[in-house]
Amino acid sequence: MPKPFPDAYTHNHTVSEPGRVSFECSQDIKIWPWLALNPIHPILVQTINFWGSVECGETLGTFDPEKWSALTHCEWTCGAPDVGRPVRGTYETLQQGEKMRYQLRFFDRDDAQVVRISGVGVVFRTRNFEGWREDTKEKFKKPNTSDFIYASAEAVGVETQRERFLAPLRRDDGIRTTGLITKENGLRPAHPHIGGSGDHVNSTHMGEVGRQFVTLLVGEKLINCGGDMSFLHYVELGRPFEVELLAYSEPDCAISMLVRQQDRDCTKIDMQFEPAQHTASSTASS
DSSP: OOOSSSOOSEEEEEEEETTEEEEEEOOOTTTOGGGGSOTTOHHHHHHHHHHHHHHHHHHHTOOOTTSOEEEEEEEEEEOOTTOOOOOEEEEEEEEETTEEEEEEEEEOTTOOEEEEEEEEEEEOSSSOHHHHHHHHHHHSOOOOOTTOOOOOHHHHTOSSGGGOOBOOOBOSSSSEEEEOOOHHHHSTTTSSSOOOOSSSBOHHHHHHHHHHHHHHHHSSOEEEEEEEEEEOSOBOTTSOEEEEEEEEETTTTEEEEEEEETTEEEEEEEEEEEEGGGSOGGGTTO
């Protein structure tokens, strides 16, 4: 997707060898309010994934900011729960079969790795993206969602009611819930941390959906250790979607879930966590 804001999160880019970039990270919390989150919170991880990949791609000339693009897969591994905020990073492209992947590594002031992220995307070079998306959204009629009942802020592990994305769990046929992300609860300034184009539910939303779902399931705050997401179809804003538990390993605190909308598989999410009480209290919001 085209960059949604004029500001740049990464700066002082240096191309050290073909396909490899080193950079520094902004510390301006007024521009980037998500920097207030724990450095390995899924919202922060997916947000720096977007900015790092886009801005380093621009530096290398492999990303056209005027063309729409979409992330199709990403996976990440977080550093220690007490790691600091990212201050610098590296970007490189990797050959994986016939596909090119990118890999980002972010480091704190003590040179500890905050997170390693790898992903694959697609660029819509010839398709009339805006026209295609308008046609798609027209087919997905927007229902009246004024009576949608969200789970409590405490139940999904957020500070305010406007950050809630999911309803309480249902256990009648497996374990599942319904979600609803709108421009009114899913994008800045309504949401304190998440931005985007406003065209669709994005990868940062999906990372937060995964975290909220496991918090509902377990009933306590957890620390994200890593994860993997495959994006099969766009999830539309303003339309309810379903989240279904596929597997949960309690000893490993590993969860797998599927997000579906209008009878289509949209996003497969696998995430790993550890209990917050096993870490310092400062990480309990991860």
